[in-house]
Amino acid sequence: MSTKVKSPKDSFTIMNELVLPNDTNTLNNLMGGRLLHWMDIAAAISAQKHCNRIVVTASVDNVSFKQPIKLGDVITIEAKVTRSFNTSVEVRLDVWAENIPSGSRVKSNEAYYTFVAVDQSGRTIPVPELKPETEEEIELFAGALRRRQLRLILSGKMLPNDAIELKALFLRSKQ
Numbered sequence: 001m002s003t004k005v006k007s008p009k010d011s012f013t014i015m016n017e018l019v020l021p022n023d024t025n026t027l028n029n030l031m032g033g034r035l036l037h038w039m040d041i042a043a044a045i046s047a048q049k050h051c052n053r054i055v056v057t058a059s060v061d062n063v064s065f066k067q068p069i070k071l072g073d074v075i076t077i078e079a080k081v082t083r084s085f086n087t088s089v090e091v092r093l094d095v096w097a098e099n100i101p102s103g104s105r106v107k108s109n110e111a112y113y114t115f116v117a118v119d120q121s122g123r124t125i126p127v128p129e130l131k132p133e134t135e136e137e138i139e140l141f142a143g144a145l146r147r148r149q150l151r152l153i154l155s156g157k158m159l160p161n162d163a164i165e166l167k168a169l170f171l172r173s174k175q
Contacts, residue, residue: 004128008137011050011081011091015042019073030069035095036060039077039111043091046079047115050089051127055115058088059151063111069097075108082137083144087124088116090144112147 015038017023023034040057047055069075076096081089095109117127132141149166152158161167 005131006050006081006128007131007133008080008082008140009133011046011079013042013046013049013077013079015045015077015079017075017077019069019071019075021071024071027068028071030071030073030075032063032065035065035069035075035109036063038075039063039079039093039095039109040113042077042079043093043113044115046081046091047089047113047117050081050084050130051115051117053117053119053125053127055089055117058114058116059155060114061112061147061151063109065109067097067106067108069108070099073097073099081130082112082132082140083148084127084130085148087126088114089127089130090114090147092140112144114148114151 017038019030023030025031040060044055044057074097076098078094079091082092083090091113093109093111093113094107096105097108098105117125119125130141132138145165149158149163153160153163153166
């Protein structure tokens with residue numbers, strides 16, 4: 001790992017988009033693919049701020065849509081790195097939809113994206129360590145290890161029996 005230590009606030013990114021007709025389906029709702037595209041951009045910016053390097057998307061966790069986002073809404077995507085590993089970082093995203101005329105603002109989505117830092121030749125390179133500061137950041141940091149193990153199991157890169165952190169979560173809940 002790199003010797004530089006960064007905090008989550010160093011990677012904090014806010015991106016705003018206005019939902020225009022070309023972004024919507026026939027019901028005048030934002031198309032899910034367009035939102036995922038915007039989320040990928042915001043998350044990549046956040047990861048690049050942390051790594052000071054080019055990053056590539058490695059995985060996107062389950063994204064569920066809590067509220068439809070309407071034509072004319074303003075989307076605010078907040079992203080920040082929750083944990084760094086050897087060559088990768090996990091980024092948490094929160095998506096808000098705001099109808100400015102009515103003054104309503106609702107949380108539409110949240111998700112975790114994982115990025116890998118690469119050099120100019122596309123080879124993976126070490127990323128800076130992340131030191132959480134707030135209570136929420138510490139909680140997200142701790143949970144990142146379990147989320148990573150779940151991603152590795154689902155992608156066939158880890159056997160369930162090797163997921164120590166994840167198994168501990170279930171063993172604790174039985175007691």
